[in-house]
Each structure stands twice: as structure tokens, then as C-alpha cells.
Amino acid sequence: MTTTDQQTSPTFLLGGDLPVARMGFGAMRLPAREIAGPANDPETSAAVLRRAVELGVNHIDTAWFYFHGGLSANGLIHRTLHPYPEHLVLAAKVGPVRNPDGSWGPPAGPRELAADVHRTLRELGRDRLDLVYLRLQPGGGEGPLADRFAALAALREEGLIRHLGLSNTTTEQLAQAQRIAPVAAVQNQYGLFHRPDPAVLDACTRQGIAYVPFFSLETLGRPEPTEPLHRIAARHEATPAQIKLAWMLAQSPVVLPIPGTSSLPHVEENTAAATVRLAEPDLTMLNALPH
Template sequence: MTTTRENPSAAFLLGGDLPVARLGFGAMRLPAREIAGPANDPETSAAVLRRAVELGVNHIDTAWFYFHDGLSANGLIRRVLHPYPEDLVLAVKVGPVRHPDGSWGAPAGPRELVAGVHRTLRELGQDRLDLVYLRLHEHDEAVAERFGALAALREEGLIRHLGLSNTTTGQLASAQRIAPVAAVQNMYGLFHRRHPEVLDACTRQGIAFVPFFSLESLGRPEPAEPLARIAARNGASPEQVKLAWTLARSPVVLAIPGTSSVAHVEDNIAAAELLLEPEDLAALDAVST
């Protein structure tokens, strides 16, 4: 795929009917900077969330299992933002099972998925969820059964749109035989371009592609060039350049960088205005992953 010089600040119609800014916010780091802790200061996290919405974010990604020491992302979102702005889209994930002590269980079956949706509705204070992702694992052979349980809730009116997280093209096709898929959320970024064929499929079909960990290098050393040079020439931070490159990969990309810092959320959201030159995009495309 060749990165194109698209306008990153243009809105995207999620599911064909929900206009969202292409740079949103991931809520995973609101309870704690790392999912294992330590817990963040609740008022600092509230300020981050409030500032994100002030700066135009209208797409927030969350999950009931984002919690630490009694502080949960869903609880913070409801406390700070409810009653919600009319244009705010809350996307949620179900699939993993997490116990109150923070330990993880086996992936949720259909009954547990339904319980997870109802729990999320209660925590967020909503009658219907805008977008629900089914989080998969690499060799998930029960996609149809599990996705079918969520599709049934969509038919009941509890879910507006369905998505898949951590999916392959094969799993995507399997789910689409059951119900429409409005969004895919996979790990993807400048230094870890996993499953590019999934991004290609989403681009062809107009499905939102929502990369997580797009700012991470996943333990790999980051080459000093050309990232630092491009950042300096544009008067931007390296993180802003990474986000601008990610958004330029396809017009269906919706970035959701998360943070527990007000300064970082401001820096991240400003990346929506960074339009990289074609030669910068080509140099970043050539960076080894």
C-alpha cells in the first residue's frame, strides 16, 4: 500500500451514519498508565477526558475490563461526560474476561458476551451502544457463534453497529456472513504494520480501520532517521508524525491514541492538522518494521 496525502482532519462516517473525527481517544490508560497499575489520580484522568472532548474528540474507545483498583474507564467516562454530547460515539469491546483482582480468564462465550454488553450499558448509562467490537484471538474458531450472539443483540436494538478487534481477513469474512461489520480494530503503526491485508480489505469495503498501539514500537529500537528529521522540519513531535503517517495510510483509518496526560492528549489531537509532504510519507513508508 502506498500512503496517500489525505486531509486527516476530515470526518468519517462510521457505519455509514455516525460522523466522527478521524483522531479519537483510547480510554485504556485512564485508570492506570499500564493495565497492571499503579492506578492514576482520578482527577487527572478526568481532566484528560474532559480536554479531549473540548478539543473536538467525538469518538472514544473503551471497555468494561479497563479498570484498576476500583477506578474504571467506563466509570470515568460516565462521571465526566454524562449526559453525553449528541455527537459523541462510544465504541466498546467485549470478549476478554477479567476478574475483579485483575487476572484474566478464558475468552468469553456467547452468554458471557451478552453479559458484558449489559454490564457496559449499565456502566455507561446507555440504552444502546454505538459500536461493539468482538475481541478475537489468532486461532479463534468460534467466530460465528460468538459474533452471532452480538448480532442478536443488534437485532434487539441494544447495539447500533458491530466490529471486530484483532481479526484476520478470514475471520472478517466469516463475521460478515452473519451481520455487517462497521469497524475493525487491529494493532498497527509505523513500526509494526501487522496484517496489512486487513487494512486493504477495510479500505476496499469502506470499513473503519481503527489501529491500536499506533504510537508504540513494541520493544523494537526506533531508527533515528527519518522520523526525527521529518518531525523537526514540520515543527512537530515524533508522536505527531507517527499519527499523521497512520492517518495517511487510508481514508478509512481512525486513530485512537490513549494517554493519561493532558499535555500528551493535546499533542496527539494536534496531529490531525499535520499534513505530511509526499516525500515525507515515502520516506516513512520505507522505514523498516
């Protein structure tokens, strides 16, 4: 597939049977712009969700631990979008443990993972989740992967989960999980200015596994070489954020960005990035930027 094909392909068949628009939406910032708060206005967050769906987004990424006080991403999604539009794909993560006061506990074991899946089903008002990721801790430290992934695989066999995914994974962990059950998606940190493990993206591309980058618009505290980025953005009458997202889409046909926001202008800007077509010279310049 050529670069142009990768950029212009509007959809991806997630897990081989769920067609999704390649530009999705991440729900982390719906309860609060930062996970520690302050809380957002719930009506504004609901308007952002509705607008994303109106613009053609049908892949929403969420987690039960996305909450601030009494406001949760799952609750907002349920109240705003249920009964859900046909073909809306809801992806959820489990693994981290977050206490009601917002503090974090030790990672969930197999039994807790099952409880968190049932909790997510209740909060979203669904009988089955389209995609559930096991969110791993970078560097490990949460116990054997096999036991935890097997717990989710058992729920898949029960019909409570349609597809399984991994987040924060290495190629070795991906291979280990695949010996237990099929992996339909990987969600790792990846962006123009932070490309920590390109081998995972390469593995997903070869196998047709969805690669869902998080923090794709973040600088992660590093200074950006803004001049080339702004020059390319001006040439395309786009914003730098849109160029970052267009660059992500051009990396592989399996890439499904999920930029998150609690701002109506930003959700419109992010969704429109799917129409930006970067030329080969643009990509060469962007690929050469330090990361």
C-alpha cells in the first residue's frame, strides 16, 4: 500500500469485522481536562461527544477510571449517546486501579479485571463490549501477563467481550498474549515527537492489528522544532495539531488516532485532520524531526 493509499483510506476493519473511521475520539478529558481536575461542565462535555458522532466518529475509547469526583467518562457516554448509534464501537481499558478519592492502587489481578469489565458493562449500558484492552504498566510490575490476559480471554469466550487488546505493550508481550487469544488492537504512546517503540507499530502493520496511539498530540515536556511544523501547516491551511494527526495516519493503514478533548472547536479541528493529505516531501521533513 502506498503512502497516499494509507492516508486516503477512510476506515479500518477492527478485529476483521468492525468498520471504524480511522479518526476516533478519546474520552479521558471528558470529566476534566487534567485527570486531577478541576471538573468540566458536563453539558459541554456532552456537546463534544454529540459533535464527534455527528462528524462521523464511530470509535470512542474510554475507561472506568476516567473520572473526576462524580463525573465519569462512561457515565457521560451513556447519558449522552444511549441508545447508541448503529455501528458505534466503544473500546474500554482495564488494568489500573483507581480509588474513589482519585488515588491509584496496585494493578488489578485476574479477579479484579473481571469485576472491572462487569462494571464497565453496567456503566455503559451494554451487554457486550466491542474491545477491551489490558492496560499494562510500562516496565512491568503487575504480575504475570498470562494470568491477567487469560481472565479477559475467558470473558471473551463467555460473549461479554468481542475483541481483546493490549495497551503499553512490547512486541514480546504482544506475542505472549497472542498465544492465549487473538489481539485485535494495541494502544501505545506514539506521536510525531515521541516514537518510543516503532517495532510494535511494525508488528501491528504486518499482522493487520489496529494500532491506536495515545498522547499523539502531546509534547511530553520536550521542546518542539516548531518552524518546520508551522511551515507545513501553513502550506496546507491547517493547524500544527492537524499536521501531527495527518502524519500519524500516514505511518500505516492500521493507525487509528484517538485525540481527546473537552472543547468543541478542538473536536472539529481534530476530526477534520483526517482530510489533510501530506505530500512525500512533507513526510520526509516530518520524519526527520528529532523525537
